[in-house]
Amino acid sequence: IVVVVIAIICGVTAQNKLHSFRKVVMERCEEYLQKNSHVTRNNDCKIIWAAFEQAYIGKDSCDVSPEAYDPLIRSVKQDAVCNSMLFWSKTKQMAHAFTAKRNCLATLEDTLLGFMFDDLTWCSKNKSKETFTTGCPGWSDCQNNPVRSFWLKASINFAATACGNVSVMLNGSLETPFSNSSIFGSVEVKNLDPNKVKGLTVLLVTKDTDVTTCRHPSFQNLQTSLNPNFSYNCREVPYSRVEGCISDPEIPCRSCLKER
Ligand code: APR
Numbered sequence: 001i002v003v004v005v006i007a008i009i010c011g012v013t014a015q016n017k018l019h020s021f022r023k024v025v026m027e028r029c030e031e032y033l034q035k036n037s038h039v040t041r042n043n044d045c046k047i048i049w050a051a052f053e054q055a056y057i058g059k060d061s062c063d064v065s066p067e068a069y070d071p072l073i074r075s076v077k078q079d080a081v082c083n084s085m086l087f088w089s090k091t092k093q094m095a096h097a098f099t100a101k102r103n104c105l106a107t108l109e110d111t112l113l114g115f116m117f118d119d120l121t122w123c124s125k126n127k128s129k130e131t132f133t134t135g136c137p138g139w140s141d142c143q144n145n146p147v148r149s150f151w152l153k154a155s156i157n158f159a160a161t162a163c164g165n166v167s168v169m170l171n172g173s174l175e176t177p178f179s180n181s182s183i184f185g186s187v188e189v190k191n192l193d194p195n196k197v198k199g200l201t202v203l204l205v206t207k208d209t210d211v212t213t214c215r216h217p218s219f220q221n222l223q224t225s226l227n228p229n230f231s232y233n234c235r236e237v238p239y240s241r242v243e244g245c246i247s248d249p250e251i252p253c254r255s256c257l258k259e260r
Contacts, residue, residue: 021120021122021131021133022049022131024120025049025052025116025117025120026045026046026049028115028116029043029045029048029049029112029116030045032112032115032116033045033112036112039077039078039112041077042077043076043077043078043112047075048072048075048076048112048116050075051071051072051074051075052069052072052075053131054068054071055068055069055071055072055146055149055150056068056122056123056124056131056146057124057128057129057130057131058124058125058126058127058128058129059124059125059126059146060125060126061123061124061125061136061137061142061145061146062137062141062142062143062144062145063126063144064123064144064145064146064149065144065149066144066149066150066152066153066156067153068149069149069150069153069154070153072113072153073113073153073154073157076112076113078111078112078113080161080162080163081106082163082164082196083163083164083165083166084103084104084105084106084164085105085106085107085158085162085163085164085166085167086099086105086106086107086166086167086168086169087107087108087158087159087166087167087168087169087184087188088107088168088169088170088184089168089169089170089171089178089179089182089183089184089185090170090171090174090177090182091169091170091171091205094169094205094242094246095107095169096109096110097246098169098242098245098246098256101245101246101249102245102249102253102256103253104253104254105167105253108154108155108158111158113154113157114154114158117150117154120133120147121133121134121136121147122136122146122147123135123136123137123145123146123147124146151183152183152187155183155187155188155191156187156188156191158188159187159188159189159190159191159192160191160192160193161196162192162193162196162197163193163196163197164196164197164198165197165198165199165200165201165231166192166197166199166200166201167200167201167202167203167257168184168200168201168202168203169203169205170202170203170204170205171204171205172204172205172206172207172210172212172213172236172239173206173207173210173212173239174212175212176216176218177204177212177216177218177219178202178216178218178219178221178222179218180221180225185221185222185225189222189225189226190225192226192227192230194227194229194230197227197230198230198231199230199231199232199233200226200230200231200232200233201233201234201235202214202219202222202232202233202234202235203235203237203257204234204235204236204237205237205238205239205242206236206237206238206239206260207238207239207240208238208240213236214234214235214236219234235257235258235259235260236259236260237256237257237258237259237260238260241255241256242256242257244256
């Protein structure tokens with residue numbers, strides 16, 4: 001009897017976890033579509049959820065490839081907004097605080113796909129029908145884990161659909177602000193389409209005490225990775241100005257992002 005009761009409790013707990021995870025994702029999806037009525041057309045949260053689940057359900061949590069998310073990518077219908085796409089690397093919090101207040105720039109996490117799964121963890125198990133939110137592999141524990149493969153695929157797609165002039169917010173407080181091995185450096189830069197993208201602007205956010213500038217040698221690596229037909233610009237933008245713009249939405253976008 002004890003074993004049966006424990007089994008039932010475990011079963012119910014697992015069901016609740018699945019339901020709460022699905023609930024979070026579905027609520028985010030509905031909220032996004034409500035707030036962005038131009039995206040609502042053609043998107044169905046239930047269809048998106050089903051395409052998402054098939055990528056990892058029943059699979060070992062170290063055996064989910066980025067391609068497993070192809071049906072999910074196809075299920076989301078959202079056009080890229082040219083000239084407003086913002087990549088980021090080691091500036092997640094600031095980039096998101098900024099785009100939350102300004103429509104001039106938008107990150108992957110401001111699109112329906114990124115918004116639905118930002119900061120979430122999920123995995124399943126071989127032959128299981130369940131979704132787990134704990135006990136899943138960490139980012140670097142194994143290459144093909146469900147979360148890493150998702151962000152890889154979502155990043156490839158975000159970059160491949162980018163158009164016009166794109167920007168990246170980088171961290172001027174780091175010794176090396178651009179890294180070839182980051183998702184931005186290894187995935188997004190390489191997937192920009194020369195038929196659609198005109199150029200890249202680096203927004204190097206720097207504090208007064210920072211010594212890193214646009215002349216940092218790592219930006220040579222960035223320019224080498226870029227298609228030679230792209231224009232390249234780098235602007236040192238004061239951290240205090242970005243902060244000021246985050247707290248005062250009245251300040252126009254172009255004054256927020258201009259050169260020091
Ligand atoms: N361990 C854990 N999480 C990691 C790791 C890691 N080693 N590397 C990356 N991540 C995850 C985390 O969720 C982290 O917040 O990727 C996020 C971004 O990592 P950064 O090193 O700050 O930046 P980068 O690797 O360049 O990825 C950011 O990818 O998601 C896209 O469009 C987005 O431009 C953005 C870029």
